[in-house]
Amino acid sequence: MAETAVSFALAEVFQFLKEETHLLRGIHKDFSVIKDELESIQAFLKDADKRAADEANTDDGIRTWVKQVREASFHIEDVIDEYLRLIHPPQLGCVSSTCKITSLISRHQIATKIQDIKLSLSVIKERSERYKFQVSQEQGSSLEQSRWHDPRMRSLFIEETEIVGFEFSRDEMVDWLLKGTKDPAVISVVGMGGLGKTTLAKHVFDSENVKSHFDCRACITVSQTYTVRGLFIDMIKQFSKETKDPLPQMLHEMDEKSLISELRQYLEHKRYLIFFDDVWHEDFCDQVDFVMPKNNKSSRIIITTRLMQVAEFFKKSFLVRVHNLQLLPPDKAWELFCKKAFRYELDGQCPAELEGISNEIVTKCKGLPLAIVAIGGLFSTKSKTVFEWRKVSQNLNLELQRNAHLTSLTKILSLSYDDLPYYLKPCILYFGIYPEDYSIHHNKLTQQWIAEGFVKSDGRRTLEQTADEYLSELTYRSLVQVSTVSFEGKVKSCQVHDLLHEMIVRKVKDLSFCHFLQDDELATVGISRRLSIDTSSNKVLKRNINTHIRAIHAFGKGVIEPFMGQLSSKSRLKVLDLEGISLKYAPSNLGNLFHLKYLNLRGTKVRVLPKSVGMLQNLETLDIRDTLVHELPSEINKLKKLRHLLAFHRNYNAEYSILGYTSGVVMKKGIKNLTSLQNLYYVEVDHGGIDLIQEMRFLRQLRKFGLRRVKREYGKAICGSVVEMKHLESLNITAIGEDEIIDLNSISSIPQLRRLKLKLRLEKMPNWISKHDYLVCIKLALSNLKDDPLRSLENLPNLMQLSMGENAYDGEILHFQSGGLPKLKKLELRSLNRVNSIIIDRGALLSLEHFSITKMPHLKKVSPGIKALDNLKVLDFRDMPTEFVESIGSENGQDHWIINHIPLVIIRHWVGPKVNDFEVRTIHSSNKS
Template identity: 60%
Template sequence: MADTAVSLVLQEICQFLLEKRTLLTGIEKEFTDIKDELESIHAFLKDADKRAADEGGVGGADEGVKTWVKQLREASFRIEEVIDEYNMYEAKRVNNSGFLGTFQMIMSMMTSMSPRHQICSELQDIKSSIGRIKERSSRFEFKSESESGSSRGTKAPRIGDPRMAPYFIEETQVVGFESPRDELVSCLVDGNNELMLVSVVGMGGLGKTTLAKHVFDSQLVKRHFDCRSFITVSQSYKMKELLIDMIKKFCKDSNEHIPKGLQKMDDETLITHVRKYLATKRYLVLFDDVWKESFSDEIEHALGGNDEGSRIIVTTRMMQVAEYFKKSFAVHVHNLQPLSPNKAWELFCHKAFRGQCPNELEEMSNEIVKKCGGLPLAIVATGGLLSTKPKTMSEWRKMCKNMKMELERNVHLTSLLRILSLSYDDLPYHLKSCMLYFGIYPEDYTINRKRLTRQWMAEGFVKYLHDERRPLEEVAEECLTELIQRSLVQVSRVGFDGKVKSCQVHDLLREVIIRKMKDSCFCHLMHEDEEHVTVGITRRFSIAAISNNALTSTSNSGIRAILMFDKGQFPQHFLHEVSAKFKLLKVLDFENSLLNSIPDNLGNLFHLRYLNLSHTKVTALPSSIGMLVNLETLDLRQTQVHKLPKEINKLAKLRLLPVYYRKYEQHYSMLNFTTGVQMEEGIKCLKSLQKLYFLEADHGAIKLIQELKMLRQLRKLGIRRVRGEYGNALCDAIQEMNHLESLNITAIDQEAILDLDFLSAPPPNLRVLNLKGRLTNLPNWIPNLNYLVKLRLGLSNFEDDPLGSLQNLPNLLRLNLWDDAFSGECLHFQVGGFPRLKELDLTRLNRLSSVSIDEGALLCLEHFRFNNNPQLKVVPPDLQHLNNLQFLGFADMPAELVDSIDIEKDGPCHWIINHIPLVLIRQKVGTRFHDYELRPIPTQSNV
């Protein structure tokens, strides 16, 4: 990871020199000299990192190389600190430019070495240190990237490599691939004669090669094709050699003579020869372990143009590689999944016991299998290791308890980690840093996408990929998408619009990450049962056991991030000590902790960019918050902070300000369930603000809303307690927000009328709209929101059915009509209406007694919920037309309706919902929001 550290600091230096056009005398030259030295070293760093991490050779990695890499990484850390200290010094110098400030600075310089001289002295020492590091590099004979490029990356497996095993696995040994095998065989032998490519995608160790080889060798497939060829690609392939190898294997498979002179042919002649040879053959070629999108372009001319029913199989860890083939071929993508628990158990028993698991070992064996997370390679490696051990309780208990240790030291399992490491090693440097962040979170932790990507942004991992025309969040989310497509990150939850909500990494891949973190001093973990102490300087603390005193006792003041996962009581003065000691902090995250107050010295953290206090017991912020001039994210969700100090308006770089409290401990009320925050006059200074929710409008009234007009970067605005007389001013403000994507407006009470007709030209990119309050009519601009994906209307009291006006919204995916949004008796969904709608929610429509759905309406609907509609006593018979419906929910509905679909009570209307996979009845059992019980209704689809 020296390459990552140096690459990041080189970008820091370049940006620093670009922005600081008036550096103090002597400092610019020192920085330039250091940059030049680092650039001359940079070309060799990939080789140095590879050799420092290489544990496959005799005796492991060269300790001298490890030391050299560590010294270079720590020099990079020191440079980062100098840049941050200079920025802090310069900010103080600007702020103290008056007479009193200048006098104070002179007095300070008289009593100690001036900050300028300290910075110059540190830079000179760093420059000397880097010079010595550069001199020592000559003894290791590192290769530059251009010299080692052809040999970098993974090569085809050799004897002894665990990746060789799938090539020779017997059909009787293949477990858990029956369904994907049948799917892929069907793709190969069925269909038309058009050339088609089948791509098997999944993370390392998932069994892609095993499955593909199993299909390749099936008798049905062998009989179907004239000739077949199995080619291992890996990262270091040469296309000419692959094509020659492919021809030789085709000839061997079809008992033909191998053409002479293949090696002497130039590329064009060889490709022509291959095309001619394959033109009249129905062939099958399997390209195993493809890493690059460009591979598709390289094989297109050699293999294209065949209409004999030929097929290509590709295995890859990268979804973008699989998708890129669509440019040249008809493609079927099979996203390989982990083994199901019963198949994982079957495979483990086969490897560990050659049959049945003894009863006394069953419980611990199940725990071991669970730790493998459905990864066939892990199950095979672990089962193979245990097959060599005595079948005793003590031996199994030892393995179960010390599996992480065994991963590092046992030859059966270290090869597993090496295979999983390949995907990490292939990442560009900025994605390596992003990937390592997953190791900061505790084991089995489901990670919120927004939280993670905002931390990346604060750390600067995606800063230099940023294009001013796009928000930084978008760039960070693209980085997460790439990690997902590389099969390194697993998606845990997806929103209705297809966006990732949360994610995690496989437990075994997390072990790889933690080892990389330790080697690169990325983070010191203080987690129960898994503390990992880094050697030398560390940059981050992850704390899940706050009783550990390593944080306050450390001499390392250059910490950049502290993430707290401990849910116990905080020691007194903990945060005060953190703010006093770690002045270079950029990330401070206390989400879901028992933190209850913020000390006034928080303002010491000049460099802080991300402060997460969500779901804590904090009730107020100190006025020193105004000193955090670099703060970009202030997360106050689900806190009791109801008023922000006026100093918050000094934070010109603040971009994200989510602040609200939802009263889950009470019964739901649309107007009072959520409370927002009061802000003082001056919010117009927050020119960088992109997300603000929820602002209490009645505190500052018209003046506050008029100031919103100046916040032209807003992408998400939530505003509550809006009075009727604010309508004109609010429309004027929204009119200026051309970037607005999400708008949430709530009236102050049920009688206040939200008059939004003044909005003649709504924000063109609006995607989410929530209006909670009485509307005189449906604003005529809403049906014209072509990018709207979510619409929620509440308390609107429309007397006429609004569906006719809304049904042509082209991209609407979710529609909620709540709390008498419609005050009539019948809703009618017309044929062709709501062409893309996936989710529909009808809640507390007190007069609604019938819902009719034309055949051909709501064709894409997947989720339909009815909640507390007291007059709807008959299940809508037209539900039978909704063929794509996956979920139907009835919450607190009349007993007549519920009984009519209950098969246990011989409900006469059960046939209407019998085709729906999941039907749930929800009944309130208490006064709090979450006090309810669920009861599924059996249907033909779920029995």
């Protein structure tokens, strides 16, 4: 992690030297020297970090040296922050002699600190020589020796009787190996560390059916460090051993070219099976492709990997079948635990008195086979008493760190972290700030990464796009689990496995990445850069906040106002995340947080933002969703770096109203200055009117834009502003009243538009909507369209979600024609009060998975066309007429045959007053597989 700290410090220095051309005398030269020293130290930090993290290494001097490097990097960042605040003061106009003297003193102090940093770096560099750090990777001989202690090796030798939960995966893989194309094909088993990829693949590799099918086989352990030449020699040895052919003469003296020729010649006329276990590098395919001839013999290659990119890379040379290995279901997890914990006693059965505690232990493992095996093995050594098991279970986190039975688990989980490039390590460590089992919203996480400086611009994409790539890479590496996805398959929220979270938390503490303030924590936080606060403890909220803290994350429902009052004007805080806590007001001195880039007050009881918010010159994200803030101070328009302004309130407790359920905020004139904005929703424009809307044409970086309380006369101004937003992907417009007709016909084109939500009267569908091929989601309400809107929408090639509600259509018949809406996955029809018939032609809605119909009083019968919707998974009826419900509600219903193929049919009856107050009745299809 020292490598990461130095890399970020270097990036800060580079940017600083690039942007700050008017530096104080001598400082430019000083920082150039610092940059050179950091670069020379960086050259061997990989080796230093690895040796410091090695628990077998007893040299505390190395760990101390690495800590000193990390602290020096932190000090460099702090000095740069201090200097930037000095030369870019948030308030201008101070001309008194006192202010001038203060400024001179501050400059002198900064200069002194820079000299101290230079001295400390030179001392650190001198000390490094005694440890003989290596710039290059370790050589193969020592690595070969270390493999004898590799905890992954055991997975290759597990007895069949110990294998649980892989039956379906095994049968699927065997089928792929024995059938299909005559060309060589790759079967790739992908998943996080500890899922049992090697165990499954080796089990398949050794099955009798597979053995007899292939002429020759080889099982090669690749791992993170390997030599291509070594792999080729190993393959030749295994092939020769299996077929009892003599080894080639002078095998160990052959160069790579000779080895490739030897292998190709040997395999040319054979049906071969090669198992490459634990592949880490994307270009591995390129390195081994030459040795595997395309001989039309139905040869196969198996690979196991934690990285989806590895599996994808093979596609350029082979047909690839990917098996995403999943966590064990609860019943299989229980079976595996009992096999390990009670293997040699009690006939492998859990005694009744231990069932409760055993279930708790299995639940903690979250279906991860390696964790179940390791922890089950630990408990097999303990006396079978509730007292003893409860004691170990309550201290399981501590046992993970010190118990020999669990070291293989922690080592295997750590391998994925160790393999990460430096720029992804702080990103995965960020999951440790959040509580265990916490699902984090994708946008929230990436915006915090950006605010922290983890995400670097490549000049071609926005920081948000680059951050998305970072998250995708962590997902492809099987480190991050996707919790929820949108209808179009994009990640909405994510988390890490609980045991991986435990490993991350240990690293977070060891690396001073974050300090956790709880009842049992000490007040001193050293050089830690972040605080994770449990607000349910009153004790922690009385402690002082050190000025070097870069981020504060608060969790729980505690009262935090006293703590907020400690925020210092000298703070270097960049992230302040107070989502969901009990906070009634934002501190008046909020503007003192000069470096603040991310401010999240979502779900708090804050009513007013102080005017000092306009002093937050570096603020990039302001999240005040579901607060009580209704009017933003005019000073907000000074925040030229603001990228995300997220503001709305949903009245969950009031009776549902189509126009009153979601309210926005009022903004003042001057909004045109916010030229960096990418997200702006929702603004109530009836206060600023046409003048405010016309200012919005200058917000040309907008991706997501939402307006509320729109009047009839605003239509032309909205069209004029929207067409200037060339990057706009999401447009949401709601009228001030149900009868307010808004003319949007003069919009010519929004080239990147993907989502369109309109709650307003149209009467005629704007022509431009049907021409936007990128649209994936359309939601219409109150439109009062006279013509069937499906004629305008059915040819949209990428539309995946369509919602029509609250009299969006004023006709009696909705007709889904054959071939229409080919990619639609989700269809919602709601409160179309005149519709009495829905016609679905055969060949329409071929991709539909979720269909909901709500409160359509004149619809008496379900459409027979639903019978042909083979991909439909969920059919959801809400507040439908009694006659309609009775026709499908039981197997005796006259129309039940239409819906009996659908896996899940739900009938809801609204009991009010809240929007989701329903009585629910579920019908499961008898044909459900």
